[in-house]
Amino acid sequence: MNRTSRLGLFLAALLLIPVFFTPIWSITLTAPQYPDGIGMYIWVNDITGHERHDIQNINILNHYVGMQEIDPDQVPTLDIIPWVIAGLIALAAAAAATGSRWLAWIWVALFIISGVAGMYDFYMWGYEYGHNLDPRAAIKVPDMTYQPPVIGRETLLNITAHSWPYWGTLWVTLSLLTGTGGLFWDRIAKKKGR
Amino acid sequence: MIQKTTIWKVSTVLLGIGLVSVLMYGCPSQTEMLDTGDAAQRVYVAPGEYDEYYAFLSGGYSGQLSVWGLPSGRMFRNIPVFSQDPESGYGYSEETKPLLMTSYGFIPWDDSHHPELSLTNSMPDGRWMFINANNTPRVARIDLTSFETVETLELPNTGGNHASTFATENTEYIIGATRFSIPYDMDMDVPIDTYSENFDGSLSFIGVDDETGEMSMDFQILMPPYHYDLGRAGKGPSADWVFFTTYNTEEAHTLLEINASEFDKDYIVAVNWKMAEEYVREGRAETVPAEYYHNMKDENTSVAVSNVHDEVLLLDPRDAPDMIYFLPTPKSPHGVDIDPTGEYIVGGGKLATVIPVHSFSRMLDAIDNDAFEEIINGIPVLEYESTIVGEVENPGLGPLHTEFDGDGHAYTSVYISSEIVKWSLETFEVVDRIDSYYSIGHLMITGGDTPNPDKRYMLGLTKTSRDRFLPTGPKQLHPAQLYDISGDRMEMLLDFPTIGEPHYAQAIPADQIRDNVKQIYDLDANNHPHAVKRTADARVERDGDVVRVYMTNIRSHFTPDNIEGIRVGDEVHFHLTNIEQDWDMVHGFAIKGSNSAEVLIAPGETKTIVWHPQRTGIFPFYCTAFCSALHQEMQGYVRVSPADTDVPLTWRTGED
Ligand SMILES: [Cu+2]
Numbered sequence: 001m002n003r004t005s006r007l008g009l010f011l012a013a014l015l016l017i018p019v020f021f022t023p024i025w026s027i028t029l030t031a032p033q034y035p036d037g038i039g040m041y042i043w044v045n046d047i048t049g050h051e052r053h054d055i056q057n058i059n060i061l062n063h064y065v066g067m068q069e070i071d072p073d074q075v076p077t078l079d080i081i082p083w084v085i086a087g088l089i090a091l092a093a094a095a096a097a098t099g100s101r102w103l104a105w106i107w108v109a110l111f112i113i114s115g116v117a118g119m120y121d122f123y124m125w126g127y128e129y130g131h132n133l134d135p136r137a138a139i140k141v142p143d144m145t146y147q148p149p150v151i152g153r154e155t156l157l158n159i160t161a162h163s164w165p166y167w168g169t170l171w172v173t174l175s176l177l178t179g180t181g182g183l184f185w186d187r188i189a190k191k192k193g194r
Numbered sequence: 195m196i197q198k199t200t201i202w203k204v205s206t207v208l209l210g211i212g213l214v215s216v217l218m219y220g221c222p223s224q225t226e227m228l229d230t231g232d233a234a235q236r237v238y239v240a241p242g243e244y245d246e247y248y249a250f251l252s253g254g255y256s257g258q259l260s261v262w263g264l265p266s267g268r269m270f271r272n273i274p275v276f277s278q279d280p281e282s283g284y285g286y287s288e289e290t291k292p293l294l295m296t297s298y299g300f301i302p303w304d305d306s307h308h309p310e311l312s313l314t315n316s317m318p319d320g321r322w323m324f325i326n327a328n329n330t331p332r333v334a335r336i337d338l339t340s341f342e343t344v345e346t347l348e349l350p351n352t353g354g355n356h357a358s359t360f361a362t363e364n365t366e367y368i369i370g371a372t373r374f375s376i377p378y379d380m381d382m383d384v385p386i387d388t389y390s391e392n393f394d395g396s397l398s399f400i401g402v403d404d405e406t407g408e409m410s411m412d413f414q415i416l417m418p419p420y421h422y423d424l425g426r427a428g429k430g431p432s433a434d435w436v437f438f439t440t441y442n443t444e445e446a447h448t449l450l451e452i453n454a455s456e457f458d459k460d461y462i463v464a465v466n467w468k469m470a471e472e473y474v475r476e477g478r479a480e481t482v483p484a485e486y487y488h489n490m491k492d493e494n495t496s497v498a499v500s501n502v503h504d505e506v507l508l509l510d511p512r513d514a515p516d517m518i519y520f521l522p523t524p525k526s527p528h529g530v531d532i533d534p535t536g537e538y539i540v541g542g543g544k545l546a547t548v549i550p551v552h553s554f555s556r557m558l559d560a561i562d563n564d565a566f567e568e569i570i571n572g573i574p575v576l577e578y579e580s581t582i583v584g585e586v587e588n589p590g591l592g593p594l595h596t597e598f599d600g601d602g603h604a605y606t607s608v609y610i611s612s613e614i615v616k617w618s619l620e621t622f623e624v625v626d627r628i629d630s631y632y633s634i635g636h637l638m639i640t641g642g643d644t645p646n647p648d649k650r651y652m653l654g655l656t657k658t659s660r661d662r663f664l665p666t667g668p669k670q671l672h673p674a675q676l677y678d679i680s681g682d683r684m685e686m687l688l689d690f691p692t693i694g695e696p697h698y699a700q701a702i703p704a705d706q707i708r709d710n711v712k713q714i715y716d717l718d719a720n721n722h723p724h725a726v727k728r729t730a731d732a733r734v735e736r737d738g739d740v741v742r743v744y745m746t747n748i749r750s751h752f753t754p755d756n757i758e759g760i761r762v763g764d765e766v767h768f769h770l771t772n773i774e775q776d777w778d779m780v781h782g783f784a785i786k787g788s789n790s791a792e793v794l795i796a797p798g799e800t801k802t803i804v805w806h807p808q809r810t811g812i813f814p815f816y817c818t819a820f821c822s823a824l825h826q827e828m829q830g831y832v833r834v835s836p837a838d839t840d841v842p843l844t845w846r847t848g849e850d
């Protein structure tokens with residue numbers, strides 16, 4: 001690969017580092033009595049409240065409809081994602097260092113697979129919360145199901161959930177764009193015979 | 195002499211009748227006009243919008259402090275201070291009971307008159323509010339992050355703390371004074387007619403810790419047996435001084451309405467507190483025995499703790515020259531108010547026909563020139579002519595209390611003629627007057643007691659409402675009137691009933707407090723010895739007759755909610771911890787047959803209420819605060835068995 005492409009891949013590796021320091025997703029719940037909303041951030045390795053006690057307060061609201069408690073320690077994916085990201089950083093760095101096109105394309109493939117798997121896992125996590133409701137809950141949701149949105153807005157009873165990507169997703173997207181951009185630049189350069 | 199007094203009295207009454215008739219029959223249409231116009235728009239704060247000012251109104255005989263918004267006149271909160279409050283459990287819960295302890299035992303009620311915001315450079319800093327107890331003399335401190343009373347301090351050698359609370363420039367001291375002179379020894383059993391011989395006056399200087407706000411009785415000054423009415427600290431050039439008014443310099447002890455109204459002049463007391471403090475540090479004060487309580491909420495546990503003190507430092511002006519002077523002031527002055535520049539000292543001679551204005555700089559000159567009429571108990575009396583710079587003529591009948599707009603004007607409340615007069619600090623002439631409804635006591639201008647007033651609003655605190663609102667029987671609430679003072683003429687905007695009897699008020703721009711207000715108590719920082727922070731730790735323990743229920747509250751259940759094995763004759767302590775951490779998510783607790791009150795528990799807080807079951811049976815308890823949709827389900831049962839029962843002590847929630 002040429003210098004520019006390798007630089008692109010190196011940059012792609014660097015862009016994944018801030019993902020550890022900013023949430024990748026944000027879910028905000030608004031209700032009449034929560035005009036400013038309460039909410040949570042999803043990090044690569046954790047789930048935290050927008051404010052210090054938001055997770056506890058969301059759990060208190062959720063328990064009325066029989067949702068399980070949100071407990072980051074009980075979400076196995078959160079143990080895996082950091083390693084996946086670390087692996088992608090290493091792979092991009094290795095591809096940049098060696099200039100191996102083969103490694104670079106593997107990086108792109110793994111990146112896309114992990115992304116899709118992550119989104120699917122996120123959807124399933126929401127599905128579990130929304131469908132696995134305690135039958136003894138005080139408030140019965142019609143049909144006993146609720147699908148929290150992966151992206152967008154959804155209303156359950158008086159609470160509207162707003163789910164949107166956060167800064168971390170921006171870094172992930174930029175990383176993918178920079179890395180694949182580098183690869184395509186390499187192809188174009190090769191075709192032009194430079 | 196007697197004849198002269200009688201003539202004066204008669205003419206006062208006649209003048210009164212004259213003015214009252216002018217008020218009652220003179221141009222009603224003009225009054226009507228002032229009351230209408232666009233006033234509604236000017237006080238309207240739309241739903242969801244905030245007021246510009248917090249106003250704190252003393253509760254008077256309710257012993258509390260109420261919090262209002264200006265200009266809307268909406269009440270936000272009634273803070274219990276000196277009286278038990280069954281609504282919140284204040285003064286009933288084990289955590290708050292010590293705040294009402296005094297050397298006279300547990301005092302469930304008092305009369306709170308003058309709130310004072312803590313000051314930095316003579317401007318309110320929004321940290322604390324102080325307020326006095328007039329009956330069993332005390333001063334309380336309210337924390338303005340939680341709006342809760344956190345400290346009370348008793349004043350020894352004091353027969354009613356009326357001239358309080360007023361703060362010095364940087365809240366170095368909160369001042370107090372005895373309203374009624376009494377014998378210093380609290381148990382001294384003497385004939386009342388030995389008044390002049392055995393009774394003494396006192397001024398109190400309560401130190402305030404700049405970091406924590408903690409109060410201490412730093413020292414007192416021995417005074418002649420007069421009555422001390424109101425006070426104020428100086429500012430700017432006069433910041434080292436505090437001022438008090440006196441009445442009953444006649445030293446009467448019976449039928450004071452006649453006997454204490456005899457002299458043409460009583461005094462304003464000027465005290466150089468910096469000098470007094472120095473004398474005390476030098477060791478010139480005597481340590482005298484005095485029993486008094488100091489009660490404070492422990493920062494760590496949030497449980498109030500009482501400490502009893504047994505002595506106080508007493509400074510005798512005879513041993514401390516040049517620190518205290520009397521300024522003769524007409525007729526039993528009430529207010530003593532210092533203008534924003536710190537130069538003018540305005541007396542409110544409630545029986546006087548003029549408003550006397552002293553000059554601080556002239557006072558200093560008079561002291562330099564030894565312009566003394568006489569010396570009483572080591573206190574020089576300055577010549578009236580040497581300090582006075584103006585007498586406002588025709589102020590109406592019964593001028594009481596004055597505040598300022600920072601624009602060269604003073605506003606004096608006038609009780610008997612029910613009006614507020616605005617007068618010029620240059621010409622000492624009345625420039626405007628407006629009615630109050632009815633019988634105004636104090637008034638309050640936004641920042642009107644500071645070096646930098648906001649010439650915006652004035653609140654008149656009136657004593658009777660009579661025909662102003664829909665009637666509610668022979669007893670009605672005391673009203674307040676809001677005036678716009680931003681223009682040349684005073685305009686009345688609003689007339690609203692208040693809580694208790696507000697004697698004085700303080701206002702502060704809302705943003706100085708709003709952003710510091712706590713939304714919850716941090717459960718992690720809750721170090722109450724009987725707190726339970728997790729439902730799993732909830733339990734019941736017996737130690738002899740004392741049963742401790744460690745109970746958690748969270749939407750929408752108590753843990754435990756079924757308790758058995760309680761016996762008649764037990765002393766049951768319900769230690770309730772609200773483990774919520776969500777703003778305004780308050781739970782309450784009440785049990786059938788309780789002899790005390792309910793208790794409200796803020797998020798993250800632990801509160802204890804003691805219950806003495808008197809008979810066997812099943813006793814329901816429930817959450818009194820509508821906390822959630824399933825609030826009505828937030829309840830439980832205690833089973834009480836005979837004293838000799840063998841029913842074991844058990845507790846549970848959610849088990850069949
Ligand atoms: Cu409740």
